[in-house]
Amino acid sequence: MAVHPVTAKKPRVLAIAEAANPEWVSVPLVGWSLAAALREVADVHIVTQIRNRDAFVRAGMVEGQDFTAIDSETFARPMWKLAEKLRMGEGKGWTMVQAINALSYPWFERLVWRQFGNAIRAGEYDVVHRITPLSPTISSSLAGKCASAGVPFVLGPLNGGVPWPKGFEAERQAEKEWLSYVRSAYKVLPGRTATLRNASAVLVGSRHTESEVPSQFRDRCIFIPENGIDPSRFNRVAQPEDGPLRAAFVGRLVPYKGADMLFQAAAPLLRDGRMQLDMIGDGPMMPELTALARSLEIEHSVTFHGWKAHEEVQDILCRSHILSFPSIREFGGGVVLEAMALGVVPLIVDYAGPGELVVPGTGLKVPCGTRSEIIEAFAAKLESLMNDPSGLPAMATAARDRVQSHFLWSQKARQVRQVYDWALNSETAQKPQFFDKT
Structure with missing residues (x-):
């Protein structure tokens, strides 16, 4: 309305x-x-x-x-x-x-x-x-x-x-x-x-x-x-380069945010260079995630940025096609809105805050199931986007419009x-x- x-x-x-x-x-x-x-x-x-x-x-x-x-x-x-x-x-x-x-x-x-x-x-x-x-x-x-x-x-x-x-x-x-x-x-x-x-x-x-x-x-x-969204803090438009699918994760590196599930879901694409992943944030899971990246042989396609000021977060996100965010318990999901404001398409678990922010045409959702079900669903979405990214520009525009009109x-x-x-x-x-x- x-x-x-x-x-x-x-x-x-x-x-x-x-x-x-x-x-x-x-x-x-x-x-x-x-x-x-x-x-x-x-x-x-x-x-x-x-x-x-x-x-x-x-x-x-x-x-x-x-x-x-x-x-x-x-x-x-x-x-x-x-x-x-x-x-x-x-x-x-x-x-x-x-x-x-x-x-x-x-x-x-x-x-x-x-x-x-x-x-x-x-x-x-x-x-x-x-x-x-x-x-x-x-x-x-x-x-x-x-x-x-x-x-x-x-x-x-x-x-x-x-x-x-x-x-x-x-x-x-x-x-x-x-x-x-x-x-x-x-x-x-x-x-x-x-x-x-x-x-x-x-x-x-x-x-x-x-x-x-x-x-x-x-x-x-x-x-x-x-x-x-404060437009003075998030005021750019994403312009990802041609080439591999570029994804970003933003958040604390803690278990419920699901970064480990993202690694497992994206491993085939990351391993052979069809996808690049920027990890923005820090937390107690950092050692575990860096070790997981090595064991999955994807470390060459994953960049751990640690904590960044919001200006730098903007710079990194604007290189991305998607925000890949498999968190399973977000009350508000502010990072999802921030990505949408920049024209970065969110890929999220359809549960709680993010599931209510992302409406049809503004992003992609997977059902909230077990760990294995979320990993499988994320993997399928990522593979589909890599094979056919043609729908991303329209979703990016719709996401930005949604933020401008409501958020x-x-x-x-x-x-x-x-x-x-x-x-x-x-x-x-x-x-x-x-x-x-x-």
């Missing part, structure tokens, strides 16, 4: 983004990007955590005027240190981190209400929008307080908790996701039902997250994938603005819908 022009007076929005930082990645970058983009369509004051203050100032924001930094470090710092110990590995145990955050975050909201409660009750804001945390497991005391004040409360985008596919228990354990076995317990925690009942609109970043919302509240859910941060801000308008006029306005179910 197209995003319609916004012409009405800008609503006054208090945007709560505890995690928001233009200099970081993942959730903080999403929080920053959406909150900053919303300033073009609404009169937005951003509330963030004190750790982000200096980055906001460096980005040109004026403290007190454009944003407020809340110092919740009394609880946040020791709880973060505890989470780092319990996760037992950098970048692992994400469910544990979210569980600890669920314990420390309420203090942040309490401080927000202490500072802004009187203004909210006085009607100085038309909408209160909690952008981050993204996790649907973390409830909000602000929702009920805003409802009592007669101010619409918008929640999200919420995303997370996509189930681990069957047959990938080894990967689940390697990620130290032991707490994920009891994650669904959050549904009975105090505050969850009240948060959903008092929210005027709930932005869901995945269909799975929407499915976890109780049916009585689902009518206020609006599907908007969490990730977006630029400016477009996403306009989508959210329509949600604000609906929340403010829900009795007369039509509920917005931006993405068809695929």
Whole structure:
């Protein structure tokens, strides 16, 4: 569905983004990007955590005027240190981190209400929008307080908790996701039902997250994938050279990202030089993957680049025909959007975030099955592309068009603005819908 022009007076929005930082990645970058983009369509004051203050100032924001930094470090710092110990590995145990955050975050909201409660009750804001945390497991005391004040409360985008596919228990354990076995317990925690009942609109970043919302509240859910594209960061068009099929992988080198499956699937093409593969990223699997490349006799066709700045990622991706990304558990799949924005056709596993971003004509999907089934399906797709790449240019153009029409941060801000308008006029306005179910 197209995003319609916004012409009405800008609503006054208090945007709560505890995690928001233009200099970081993942959730903080999403929080920053959406909150900053919303300033073009609404009169937005951003509330963030004190750790982000200096980055906001460096980005040109004026403290007190454009944003407020809340110092919740009394609880946040020791709880973060505890989470780092319990996760037992950098970048692992994400469910544990979210569980600890669920314990420390309420203090942040309490401080927000202490500072802004009187203004909210006085009607100085038309909408209160909690952008981050993204996790649907973390409830909000602000929702009920805003409802009592007669101010619409918008929640999200919420995303997370996509189930681990069957047959990938080894990967689940390697990620130290032991707490994920009891994650669904959050549904009975105090505050969850009240948060959903008092929210005027709930932005869901995945269909799975929407499915976890109780049916009585689902009518206020609006599907908007969490990730977006900043055209100043991804502003080129891929121009792969003639010759072998060029593919790229971007991401942490950890088991669930599936780089080892990609090596096995692409081995025949890589071995005889019909394909070249750029590996962008680093992680604990690097030694294993370099050894696997040697054992498969494909090391001459694989380049390990390690971590790269986004400008360099762009340079490497723009030499590629495809993003070959067999990850089996992505909540958002931002790298898929980044490739599409450059006109690099994604080849992905049809599951969770990537499966929802890639619609027919904009990329290629294989079913989410067992390891052997994914390897076999990827191998068949790669062989087919090598033999007949004629369909790639049209898909590349469609992928770029899809990003331009739906996934630029400016477009996403306009989508959210329509949600604000609906929340403010829900009795007369039509509920917005931006993405068809695929």
